[in-house]
Amino acid sequence: MQEIVYHSIQLKCDAKKAFDMFTQNENLRSWLAELADVEPKPGGKYELFWDPDDKENNSTIGCRITAIEEGKFIAFEWKGPRQFKHFMNNTVPLTHVIVFFLPCDRSSLSPCTEVHLVHTGWGEGSDWQEARSYFDKAWLIALKNLEGKFDTDAR
Numbered sequence: 001m002q003e004i005v006y007h008s009i010q011l012k013c014d015a016k017k018a019f020d021m022f023t024q025n026e027n028l029r030s031w032l033a034e035l036a037d038v039e040p041k042p043g044g045k046y047e048l049f050w051d052p053d054d055k056e057n058n059s060t061i062g063c064r065i066t067a068i069e070e071g072k073f074i075a076f077e078w079k080g081p082r083q084f085k086h087f088m089n090n091t092v093p094l095t096h097v098i099v100f101f102l103p104c105d106r107s108s109l110s111p112c113t114e115v116h117l118v119h120t121g122w123g124e125g126s127d128w129q130e131a132r133s134y135f136d137k138a139w140l141i142a143l144k145n146l147e148g149k150f151d152t153d154a155r
Contacts, residue, residue, distance in 0.1 A: 005119035005136045009143045010112055012150040015071045015101040018113040021146060022074050022099055031146045042068060046076035057082045063094065073100045078119065084131040087123070095121035095135075117143065 011018045021027045028036035033048035042065060049059040063077040075098040080088035088095065097119045104112035117139055122132045 003122060003132060005132060005139055006117065007136075007139050007143050008114060008116045009147045010104055010114055011147060012110065013113060014111040015103060015113045017111075018101045018115055019071045019074065021149075023068075031149055032142055039065070040068060040070075040074070041065065044068075050081070057085065066096065067098075071101060073098060075099075078121075080131055080135075084127070084134070087127055088131055091121075091123060093121060095119060115143070115146075 011021075021031065023038055023040040025036040025038055028038060028048060033050055035049040035052045037045050037047040037049075039045045044065045046063045046065050047059065047061050049055055049061070051058045055061055058081045060077070060079045063079060065074065065076045067073070067075040075096065077094040078097045079085070079094060097117065099118075100114075100116040102114045102116065104114055119135055119139060122128050
C-alpha cells in the first residue's frame, strides 16, 4: 500500500478566501513561496519558487493544475527540492497534491473552513521514503504558517 501525506487545518475565513490562498500569486507569496506563477484553471501553471535566483531547483517549475473548482478544491502536480530532484522531478506522473476546502462543522457564526491536503504519488524505496517524510514535515510547517496568518489577521 502506498503511503500518502495528509494534513488538515481550520482557517478563520470562508472557503473562497481559503481557496484564494492556494490560487492567487500574492497570497501564495504571503505564506508558502518567495515567488508564485499560478494560473487557476485546468492545465494552468502551478509554479512556486523558493529561490527565485535559481528557478530550476527548489521550485515546482513545469507543474500544472490537474483539476480545480473554485472554493471547493484544487489539484496540482508537485516537484521536490534539489536533494530529491534526480528521482522525484523526472518521474511520470509527478507527485500530486489535492487540497479540499470544506465549511467547518460548528455552530459558530464566524466563518471557518477546513483545509484538507493530500499529497500522493510516492514511489518505492528509501529515497522516496525520505522525500515523503520531508514533505510530511514541510506541509505541516507550511499549513501552520497559513493558519497563523488568519490568527494574526483576525486581531
